[in-house]
Amino acid sequence: MIEIHSLDKTFDKDSAAPVHAVNHLSLSFQEGITGLVGENGAGKSTLFRLIAGTIQKDEGEILIDGSLNDTPKARQSLFFLPDVPYAPARYTAFQTAEFYSLFYPFDFSLFQQLTKKVNLPLERKISTYSKGMRRQLFLLIAFSVQCQNLLLDEAFDGLDPLVMELIREEVVRLALDQKKTIVISSHNIDSIQRIADSLTILYRGQLSEQNNLSDMxxxxxxxxxxxxxxxxxxxxxxxxxxxxxxxxxxxxxxxxxxxxxxxxxxxxxxxxxxxxxxxxxxxxxxxxxxxxxxxxxxxxx
Amino acid sequence: MNKREFIRWQIKEWLPLLIGYGVITAIFYWLASYYGVDEFLSYSSRVASSVTPMIVICVFTFLATAFIPLAIFSYQTNRVRADFYDQIPLRDKELRRIRILIVLISILIIFTIVFWVGILLTYLHQVVLNHEAYRRLLERGADPNEFVPYYFQYVYYIPLFFLLVLGIVAHYFTCVFFLSLGNRVWDCILLLVLGELLLNFALQAILFPAYVVYAETFTSSDSSFLRYINDFMRLSFGFGYYLAVFLSFFSENIAKTPSDSSVPSLYQNSAQTAVFYINVIAFLLIGLICAWLMLFVKKDPAGELAGKAGARNRGIAWIPHLFMLFAGFVMAGATQLVIYSDGVLIVVFCFVLASWAVIYFLLLFASRSTIRFAKQDWIRVAIVAGMVFLICLSTGIAYGIMRSYR
CATH class of the missing domain: 3.30.70 (Alpha-Beta Plaits)
Incomplete structure (x- = not known):
């Protein structure tokens, strides 16, 4: 579970046009799948990066399973997949998975099982992968990482329909079987609404709506x-x-x-x-x- | 998170860089030793030739301690990498500490191997092959008017080694500090160059007058050990010294080769005295300009790195390290003075060394505002204390050997 209290972040504070990316935001992400949507510049990626601690907050508090987000305990239970994930240059897909396993508990059997399903060539260097293949690989890494909380930024972008279906199934399976908290942002509204239990809508850094889809x-x-x-x-x-x-x-x-x-x-x-x-x-x-x-x-x- | 595995992976990642440093340094240092076998490790008045291999290993190692740390901070200069390393289950401080120590320990191991293999090769070349340099040393050792046994030159390199290690550690941490301030690669490099200049000019401005005053007061201008001091002063300043020499083009005496120059000659007439003062003022001014430029360069991250932690000087207890650099340079300059002097200077040297250690510890306490240290701080204190002990011990042994032959 991820709790956010009065979170605030402004970029370019000293400039003539500061950007108030997250505006005193308070919300929580419960166990299950939450879709995070909003227009471009609504603050979705900034919110993810603040939760993951990759940028510094100005104000507020973020708790991950009850621990402050910048503590190793909290970080151990959170995996954030950004829009452009990192992998050391010249690595193959399998080496990339091994690299991630240095930092997080990793289920290699699940990883290999999933890569077989989508026919990802593990021995190929990921620099030779297409954008969609890279996305697939990192999503499968995210699913194989044994963290209780997953943040998936632009999760479905660039995926073909067949893989998208498998990914959707896997997200649902993770949420049900492992009782994970999964927050997904994507502009693929159709996919989001098909798997999300609830929806959080951001508008200009503020919470516009947070509810489950049936209530909406x-x-x-x-x-x-x-x-x-x-x-x-x-x-x-x-x-x-x-x-x-x-x-x-x-x-x-x-x-x-x-x-x-x-x-x-x-x-x-x-x-x-x-x-x-x-x-x-x-x-x-x-x-x-x-x-x-x-x-x-x-x-x- | 499996730290041990991460450390192993990190070493593997940097191995080509570290091996590159080791191989290049070894080739040039061993070649310099081979071609300078007539003089290197020998009692020779041709100071420039006798220390050329040392200059080679020092220059390459100082370059390595300046630029290899760029790899430590490479993750901070790219958003994708920064995002990854900022979210892993390892505190930023700890990540930096691990990366900093990996590079430092690797450089020290490579330096130690290259240094002693070079000494050993030269020793074998000279002693085992009964080289002329060795025969000359034996003759000098047998001469009742000489007080230097033939193996003294080899023993002498033990304290020098520890002093160089101290210099390397100090220089490394100083470079790490300067590099940690930058948010982009070019900022890091610019800060490093400016920082080097600042330190070297500031040190020149402080040490050079002190050195001249000492030389004027206590020694004669043709003293042989002065040439050694002069030589090692140059050596210990690192590559910044040579830039300073280039910039101070109007000072002939500084730019001359070590064997030709003697510092007291700077004071021989009023024109040279004026040149000396101009140099000192120029060093200070350039140092101040560098400091100002560094402040200008240091800024909060912008663009794709906006919102990151700002100038990355967190977790660096930099004051003690800068002081270590200062002390290392002073002592490197003082080593030869001690070994070629009488017992009074041994006391002075030990006093300076002990004072330096005490001030270092006090600064460490001051920088933390407490005397209750964490385990890693105690380890650092123990390392410094160990270094001081090793330098004193090896210097004392070297001096004792020399004294027994006098």
Missing amino acids: SEELVKYQLISAQEIRAEDLEKLGYRIASCHISGSIVSLIVVKKEGFEEDIKQLYSPTLFEKVPLEGSELVTAEMMLARKGARHE
Whole structure:
């Protein structure tokens, strides 16, 4: 479990335009899989790097399984896979795994088993690997490291669909069998929503939302409608409705809205739609809608 | 985390670098010994020839202690590497300590092997093959007017070895300190060069006048041991000395070869006296400029390393180490003076040495604001105390041998 209290980090403090990357953030990551999402520059990678101790925090406290994050005990129980992981030059894939085993307890049999599944050539130098293969290798190393807490930054980027499926399965297996705390950031929203138990959304260094996906889906509703009149999100927002997205495709308008009584009646009265129906909200739409709400600051209004 | 395995891996990683240092130093040092066999390890008035192999091994070792530590801090100058090493289950201090000690111990082991194999080869060359240099030594040893037994020259290299080790350790830690301040490779190199200049110029400014005053007061200008002192003063300053010589182009006496120069001659007329003072002032000024430039270079990490720990001087108890460097240079200069002098100077030498050790310990206490030391601090204190003991003992033995023949 990872607990964060009033964490704050500002880059370029002395410059004319300081960057407040993490703004007095308090949250916790429980056992299971948490998806960490947010727009570019929301502070996801900075948050990971602060938790892993690779950058210094300005304020706040980070506890990993109850220990301060800069203690060897905490570090022993945390593995952070950054967007660009390190491996000594000229190393083969197997040597890279051996290198990581110097620092962390490592399950070599699991590693070899997983590499066989994805057909990774272990004796090849990783400098000859493609970007996707490198990503696969480091994800498999992360799964083979026996740490209770895993931080996976940009976890699914660059993976082909077959490997992505295997990786997703493995993440779920780790979370279930070994009861690990796994935090995954990725722009691959579909993958995140398929495996995550809960979702944490960051917006400009602040926590926008942290909830499990089922609760989130309770809050939002998606409509499709056809109307002769132009439907604009701003007009509906003026009426006090929180519009996560308003998408027009041909004559059909798709609206994702935070649930509120009277919305359906107002739509019928204002736009006299020829088609007006509730449609199921897909997982990726749900996550995107939450991110849109975070951007609009709708939740804080 | 398996520290032992990590240390083994780290040594393996740096092995080519360390072997490179050892091989290059050995080749040049042994070649210099071979071609200088007429003079090296011999009682000779041709000081330049007799110490050339020493200059070679010192220059290469001083270069190694300056630049090999770049590898220690290489992880700090690249975001990907820094991210990795900053998150491993090892405190930053401990990681640095392990890497610093691996390089230091490796350099010392290589230096010791190369040094003594060189001495042994020269000894075999001279003694076993009955070389002319050896026969000359025997003749001198048999001469009742001479007080130097033939093997004295070989015995003499024991205290010198320990002094050089002290100099290497001091120089190494000083370089480590300068390098630890940089956040980028070029910053590290710039800081190292500026730091070397600063130290050398500052030392020149302090030691040189003291040396001249001593030479003027207590010795005659043609004293043979003065030439040795002069020689070892040059040797001990490291490569920074030669840069200083280059910069002080207007001072002929300093730039001359050791065998031609005698320091008191600087004081022979008013023009030379003026040159001397100009040099001292120039050394101080250049030292100050270097200090200012170092402050200019030292800055918090920016760009991809933004948010990192800042200038990496954490965990380096640098004051005692800088003092060690200072003391090492002074004592390296004093060694020959002691061995070729009477018993009074032995007392002075031991007094200087003991004072240095006491001040070193006091600085260590002061830098930690406590007298309760951690285990590793006690180990460091024990190493310094051991070094002092070994230098005193070996110097005393060398002096005793010489005295028994007088």
